[in-house]
Amino acid sequence: MKRNRIFFLTLFLVTFFVHAQDANVLIGKLKTELKANPDAKKTALIYSDLTWYYSVVSIDSALHYGGKALLESKKMGDSTLLAQVYSDVGAVYFRKGDFQNSQENYLAAYKIRKARNDSKGLAKINNNLANIYEKKQQYKQAMASFLEALHYFESINDEKNSYTTKGNIGLIFLKLKNFHKALNYISDVVRYQERNNFKEELCGSCLNLGNVYLQINDTINALKYYDKSLKACTSVGNKKGISSGYNNIATIKTEQRKSKDALTLYEKSRQVREQLNSDLDKANFDFNLAKECIVANQLNEAKKILLSTKKVFEKIKSNSKLQVNYKALITVSAKLNQPDSVGFYVDELSLLNEELLGNAAVKQAAELETKFQTEKKEKLLLEKEAETKQKNFLLIGISTLLFLIVIIAFLIHRQQKLKNQQQEQEFQLKTDIGQIEKQNELQEQRLNISRDLHDNIGAQLTFIISSVDNIKYAFDLKNAKLDSKLQSISSFAKSTIVELRDTIWAMNNNEIHFEDLRVRILDFIEKAKMAKENVDFRFTIDNSLSEEKLTSISGMNIYRTIQEAVNNAIKYAEASQILIDVKSVDDKISIHIRDNGIGFDEAVTEKGNGLYNMEKRIKDIEGIFNLVSESGKGTAILLLLNKEK
Structure with missing residues (x-):
């Protein structure tokens, strides 16, 4: 199965999801309590609870009440409640896809918990910050944070949080394409959650396990765990998980060329997705739907969706998403026989590639493409009868030129890479030889020092012990203090010999x-x-x-x-x-x-x-x-x- 058709969806969240229907009931009760004009502390707690329960119903409402909760907590000076509200707001922003605001709120909570020496709270925040690092592709930082949190949870035998963190570590291995370790970690987590019937957690875990199986081309198991994820997500009202499940199954159906089934599933995903407020999630799902529309030859609908997703990707400055978006727009415009649009999006894609790669060849190609578009428009006005022939000829020419530029750039890059590798190998060889020589010299010095220590210092200490013992036996000491002092000297010398032997042992070994x-x-x-x-x-x-x-x-x-x-x-x-x-x-x-x-x-x-x-x-x-x-x-x-x- 083509890897570029696979989409990694949601991170395994440390926080849990509440059944949407139950959340709405609780929200109603909390609003009723709010109308009774409770005291300041009760009001702040209600706002905090509304932030959490609204997070699975409406992101905008959750952020609204999160702001109120922060304001009330600051007025009261309640650092414990303030830290919790910051964490809740950070989780809401994470689900929205706003990782910068999510990180800022978690760091604010971290600062408070650090001042309070709240080790458990710090471990949980580390877990959530690691999720953000993972989203930013800072995998080393993410893995370090997850491992630190895992050590704490295991040290206090917190089984549930330990398995949650293991699931997150499994996702890092999935991103790093270490599928064997990802499968081991996430499978272990799923078994634990199934034993304990943790429906909320199974929603995300089964989805992630399905993604691992999809990466190793095991579509049977991938579909099996996507189905389990859908059932768990539906039972707890996790709309994001439901939408992701439909979307992933639709991706497999697309690969199997079951376009009708895929479109039906994408539509189900879209209907659930409309109830979310995450612009990034909506754009990702819409882009998948647009690709399926292209396959089904629904070109106008596909272009409409692609123009919408382009705005979102531009807003969040996701260049990798924009690249594939532009390519899809070029394909759709060409099939709709819209040469001006083709030229425009070719220009946009070329400029983007130039920005990302800084490649002079790509820049020249973009200039040639722009020149070609200008000449083409002039000729279209003057020579309408030769439009088709001229367009095809110039398109073939520019394609050939681009191909040659890419080949030349590739050959130059490959030659330079081989040259750099050879230089690195030569340098490394010289460095290794130098290190070996230095190590040999150091080892010889260590052996000489250890022999001197053993032969000189060791012998002197042994002489001291022997002398003290001879004094004790040769003279009938009546002075208890003197006898104790001699015993102390002997004991100190013996312990010094033990320490000396340990030091010589270490020095004699590389x-x-x-x-x-x-x-x-x-x-x-x-x-x-x-x-x-x-x-x-x-x-x-x-x-x-x-x-x-x-x-x-x-x-x-x-x-x-x-x-x-x-x-x-x-x-x-x-x-x-x-x-x-x-x-x-x-x-x-x-x-x-x-x-x-x-x-x-x-x-x-x-x-x-x-x-x-x-x-x-x-x-x-x-x-x-x-x-x-x-x-x-x-x-x-x-x-x-x-x-x-």
């Missing part, structure tokens, strides 16, 4: 397997258990990480950070349980260290060198360090690290 790091951590925990028998230590790690490689610096920094976190929990937190959980999450390594100790108030407690050093160690290896603590509820530290390429 790379450290995660299995080596796991053994070191287990050894450290065993020693901690011996020192603190009343503390329950639990350490879990994914088996999939056993062969994961780390640089020696990364391995040592991770080990020291975990060591410092456990020591803090033992020394200061009075914890009876310490949990260390290491797992793989896509291209990240997540390390979660939690204790049930006394915790501390982050707002009033000044961070000491230990916490500062842990955070700096993780930032030095380009990781993310996050600490959450609350008095009486323990401390949780999350390390998020990049896997080595």
Whole structure:
């Protein structure tokens, strides 16, 4: 199936849709309550609820009441309600297709929730902002926001929001054409929602799963899940989902050359779509209908629709949409034998291509096309009898010229690309050789330093321990303070040797397997258990990480950070349980260290060198360090690290 005939429709929204019929009932009740002149807080809450329920009935009405809710919330100074209203208005703008206003409202809500340390609220806003990044094709930012939200939801065992976020991640993979991962993520979400009979969520999830199957040319499963989406959307009154479902099925019917069925479905989609207020959605659906009208030879109707969609695409400055719109207008005008219109839209398309590509050849072609149109109009006035012959001759000439220009431009571009690739490969080879030589020198230096440390410093420390022990045994020390001091010196020297061995271990390795790091951590925990028998230590790690490689610096920094976190929990937190959980999450390594100790108030407690050093160690290896603590509820530290390429 031709990929350019497939349309990706709605994002998997974090917010839910309400049955339209129920929404109208609730709207009526809220307006009745409003007429009773309630107090200021009740009025603000009613406006906020009207914003939400109107979002599935009338976008314009939702924005009207959203403005009132914002005004009342600001008057009251209620930051909690104000943050919620900003989020609701952001969701309304998102459904309207106004992503700029949607982003501004979500960011306003984010600022308030950040000041209130509302972690759950921030995670949900991150999810919604990621949806906007996805719409703007900023996929890296979108994926980062989704993964951050997912980590939070999974950390608090919020199953529903975790699956919602997984659905969004699946959509990013769909946009990136990684259909295998998209299928895995979204299928998992659909199974979860079917188990729990979440009709509102199934409306969007089944639609997205149908889109994945359509991309891999599995039209049977695509139709199956589009049908499921229609049933779910109909049961909850999701008009946008219903319209999208009809439209996608119609697209398949068009590919199957079932024009009559396709037109019927497009008409159903249009009827539902008319009840929405999203200009972008209407334009996208209308454009599909216009293409079907061209296939059915309903040319005047097709041109009427295309002129309407052109205005919308121009307004929102969607150049990619305008390109296909102009091409369709050229085709329709040619079939209607309207040469002036053909020339006009050829000019428009050429100018647009020039703007997008900055290609001198395209610019010259546009100038030639304009010149041709001028000469043609003059000849049409002077030589009407030779109109058809001249037009055909010039059209063939300009087409040939355009074809030659495109071929020449392609060959030049290809030659330059090959040359650039060759230069890049040569540069990369030189760089790699330099890095290898540098690494060899560094490894030799490390080996020399580690030998010096072992032979000199290690031997000296061993001598100190031996000397202290000899003093204790050789003399009958009666002074308890002196005996304690000697014992302290011996213990310090022994612990220094252990630290020295860890450092030498790291220095002697270019790379450290995660299995080596796991053994070191287990050894450290065993020693901690011996020192603190009343503390329950639990350490879990994914088996999939056993062969994961780390640089020696990364391995040592991770080990020291975990060591410092456990020591803090033992020394200061009075914890009876310490949990260390290491797992793989896509291209990240997540390390979660939690204790049930006394915790501390982050707002009033000044961070000491230990916490500062842990955070700096993780930032030095380009990781993310996050600490959450609350008095009486323990401390949780999350390390998020990049896997080595």
